[in-house]
Amino acid sequence: xPNEPKSKPRAVRTVSRSALLTxxxxxxGLLMFSRTxxxxxxxxxxxxxxxxxxxxxxxxxxxxxxxxxRWRRIFFxxxxxxxxxGFIWDLISLRSxxxxxxxxxxxxxxxxxxxxxxxxIIPAALTKTIIFPGSxxxxxxxxxxxxxxxxxxxxxxxxxxxxxxxxGCFFGGLExxxxxxxxxxxxxxxxxxxxxxxxxxxxxxxxxxxxxxEPTYCRWLCPFKTVTExxxxxxxxxxIQAGIFLSLFSGxxxxxxxxxxxxxxxxxxxxxxxxxxxxxxxxxxxIRIDRDKCAxxxxxQNSCPTLALDKDSIGRGKTxxxxxxxxxxxxxxxxxxxxxxVKGTAPNASPERARLLYLYGAWAFATMFGGDIxxxxxxxxxxxxx
Amino acid sequence: xxxxxxxxxxxxxxxxxxxxxxxxFLWFNVFTGAVSAAGLRIDPVYTGGEPARVIARQxxxxxxxxxxxxxxxxxxIGPFVQLAWKPAAALPARVTEEIDLDNDNKPDxxxxxxxxxxxxxxxxxxxxxxxPRVLAMSGVGQDSFSRLIARVNDAIVVRVxxxxxxx
Amino acid sequence: MLFYSNVSFAAxxxxxxxxxxxxxxxxxxxxxxxxxxxxxxxxxxxxxxxAVFLGGRLGGYLLFAVGAWALxxxxxxxxxxxxxxxxxxxxxxxxxxxxxxxxxxxxxxxNAQRANALVQVGEPGRTRPKLALALGFFTGLNLxxxxxxxxxxxxxTRSLAGALTFFxxxxxxxxxxxxxxxxxxxxxxxxxxxxxxxxxxxxxxxYYAYLGAMSVSWGILHAQ
Numbered sequence: 001x002p003n004e005p006k007s008k009p010r011a012v013r014t015v016s017r018s019a020l021l022t023x024x025x026x027x028x029g030l031l032m033f034s035r036t037x038x039x040x041x042x043x044x045x046x047x048x049x050x051x052x053x054x055x056x057x058x059x060x061x062x063x064x065x066x067x068x069x070r071w072r073r074i075f076f077x078x079x080x081x082x083x084x085x086g087f088i089w090d091l092i093s094l095r096s097x098x099x100x101x102x103x104x105x106x107x108x109x110x111x112x113x114x115x116x117x118x119x120x121i122i123p124a125a126l127t128k129t130i131i132f133p134g135s136x137x138x139x140x141x142x143x144x145x146x147x148x149x150x151x152x153x154x155x156x157x158x159x160x161x162x163x164x165x166x167x168g169c170f171f172g173g174l175e176x177x178x179x180x181x182x183x184x185x186x187x188x189x190x191x192x193x194x195x196x197x198x199x200x201x202x203x204x205x206x207x208x209x210x211x212x213x214e215p216t217y218c219r220w221l222c223p224f225k226t227v228t229e230x231x232x233x234x235x236x237x238x239x240i241q242a243g244i245f246l247s248l249f250s251g252x253x254x255x256x257x258x259x260x261x262x263x264x265x266x267x268x269x270x271x272x273x274x275x276x277x278x279x280x281x282x283x284x285x286x287i288r289i290d291r292d293k294c295a296x297x298x299x300x301q302n303s304c305p306t307l308a309l310d311k312d313s314i315g316r317g318k319t320x321x322x323x324x325x326x327x328x329x330x331x332x333x334x335x336x337x338x339x340x341x342v343k344g345t346a347p348n349a350s351p352e353r354a355r356l357l358y359l360y361g362a363w364a365f366a367t368m369f370g371g372d373i374x375x376x377x378x379x380x381x382x383x384x385x386x
Numbered sequence: 387x388x389x390x391x392x393x394x395x396x397x398x399x400x401x402x403x404x405x406x407x408x409x410x411f412l413w414f415n416v417f418t419g420a421v422s423a424a425g426l427r428i429d430p431v432y433t434g435g436e437p438a439r440v441i442a443r444q445x446x447x448x449x450x451x452x453x454x455x456x457x458x459x460x461x462x463i464g465p466f467v468q469l470a471w472k473p474a475a476a477l478p479a480r481v482t483e484e485i486d487l488d489n490d491n492k493p494d495x496x497x498x499x500x501x502x503x504x505x506x507x508x509x510x511x512x513x514x515x516x517x518p519r520v521l522a523m524s525g526v527g528q529d530s531f532s533r534l535i536a537r538v539n540d541a542i543v544v545r546v547x548x549x550x551x552x553x
Numbered sequence: 554m555l556f557y558s559n560v561s562f563a564a565x566x567x568x569x570x571x572x573x574x575x576x577x578x579x580x581x582x583x584x585x586x587x588x589x590x591x592x593x594x595x596x597x598x599x600x601x602x603x604a605v606f607l608g609g610r611l612g613g614y615l616l617f618a619v620g621a622w623a624l625x626x627x628x629x630x631x632x633x634x635x636x637x638x639x640x641x642x643x644x645x646x647x648x649x650x651x652x653x654x655x656x657x658x659x660x661x662x663x664n665a666q667r668a669n670a671l672v673q674v675g676e677p678g679r680t681r682p683k684l685a686l687a688l689g690f691f692t693g694l695n696l697x698x699x700x701x702x703x704x705x706x707x708x709x710t711r712s713l714a715g716a717l718t719f720f721x722x723x724x725x726x727x728x729x730x731x732x733x734x735x736x737x738x739x740x741x742x743x744x745x746x747x748x749x750x751x752x753x754x755x756x757x758x759x760y761y762a763y764l765g766a767m768s769v770s771w772g773i774l775h776a777q
Contacts (some may be wrong), residue, residue: 102536103537106432108432128426130429131424131429133432133736134428136426137418137422146421147418147421148414149411150417151432155409159402196745196748200744202471204757207582207583207587208583208760210582211580237767257763262508284399285399342399343395344393344396345391345392345393345395345396357403361406362536368409
């Protein structure tokens, strides 16, 4: 966490009680990883077992320590680094290259990425066409079809809202990992207006995609092309695009997170994060600040990876719309003022019950989606040695 | 009232957990079915549009697609018509075909390309227009979505640029 | 007969405009919508600015239509000259969007303020309505596919008056779809909307500048 003061030691839950609370998640995880465990070969079985133990183990520690952020971060950073490993592995083994051949676009074999979703809405509403070279339904050559990914996104949005950025996004863990590297932040003062840039990027790409019927963000602005796939550099235009992708990745995902200890790409650029913020109002959970207990030490504000707390919002007892419900502020608060909360209930009504309900949904989603990606990537890595 | 909102909130929270738990078993099938029923399609700029008719040849077919009109704000993509020779394995070493796009018994273009045995070799196509509607291509590989030749699955796909948006 | 053929001619133009309206709004949206959201003058002010914008857009359309008519050709879809004109129009659009987004010169007194100004690209309250005409004009010069279709039909009327009448009626049909766009200005109740709108215009200015530069380069290279 950025600028984190030492938190007061908390009580821990007993091992037996923690295990009991972990049991439903462990069983769910076993079900999710059973497909990987059933695959032939030692590598698949090892990967399935490792992923299951990993997810169940982290949940156990969340239960035992009453803390969320640092255990969630271990999962999220692992996902962020393993996803590109598995993805690039598949590209190299199939095509010997990370560049997208036009043949793949014409045949509908490009896997659908959630970042495209905001850009597809207006063209789909006007003409019933999806402006992406994928396939609508899953096929043998493209299991990551549009219907599957949109189903995942709708589920995540209902369950998590913007907590997608803490439990679902397979890119965010990269910068979260880099933000944890330095002991202290070199840049502490950040103009809060930079938080509005993701909304401007979202507006620009949605409007341009509706005008041009092409996914503008993918063509021009996605930093994560650097670690996934990109159009081959064969012209001035594609060279400029590659330059933009590399600059955004190295600046926003690597350098600035190290210097600021914040998730700078998420906080100051990602249009999908802004899009998900719109849905934060419809989920059942949020984080509240109990004004009676709050000491105005602003530890919560300093710990937030995405600047979703400021003096005004703390004064109102709430986080800003950009809150991705990662738990950093809750875990750092000495006074127990920052708490998990179920909407509709009293502000300080049973925070641990709220946290448990939230985590059962969020971790189930993380197991189903991110856990599967981790298992798949581990299978490839283990295949090198067994 | 406070009790009611609390009950509603906790119910919503509980449903969140239930929905997530059941999702792998119910959600994806239901959602995929709904998307399928919605009649969505991939942008014809990528798919080449809908097949219009098929010309049978000895051992292979030529599929002529409906023309794709210009869609972009600037004329960077389209309009074009896609032609597909299928299966590619049955094609001769050199293909030279007169194609009648609009089924008026008058050929609109002549397409010529080599079919190398090595499927990794780059393809090039020449298109000689026989009507003003078709634009010429000479030694074109993969210039853009509206001017290309490519192996797509078991077919060789050629996209020929057109002069006016067609329907 | 003449009355019915005139009515049929007018109806065709208006109906073509109504059918093309969504495509026109989508084409103009990147310029119009952030700009309407950025100014601090409410729905009434936005309506008058929209009217000026549409006047500028009509001016761009008519200029191109008269020019094409004077040359005696329908809008040349594949001409290098058309690409060059589009490129210059995009560069003009980029300049206007950039002017709309950034604070006026002289508003920053020192380095700290200048650095802040980079983020203040969304400083609200700087109303410059003259830009409305210029924005509309350059948008109008960017010929969208519905305009091309209308121009082909207009040239078939064989008289300049007929072509201009067809265009005006077509334009009227498309304008119906633009009226609801003023609702965007109601979002000004949220203070950050103007900032986001101006930041959006800055991003779009960069995009249109790139498009313009590439089109102008292509037009010059291929004209030789």
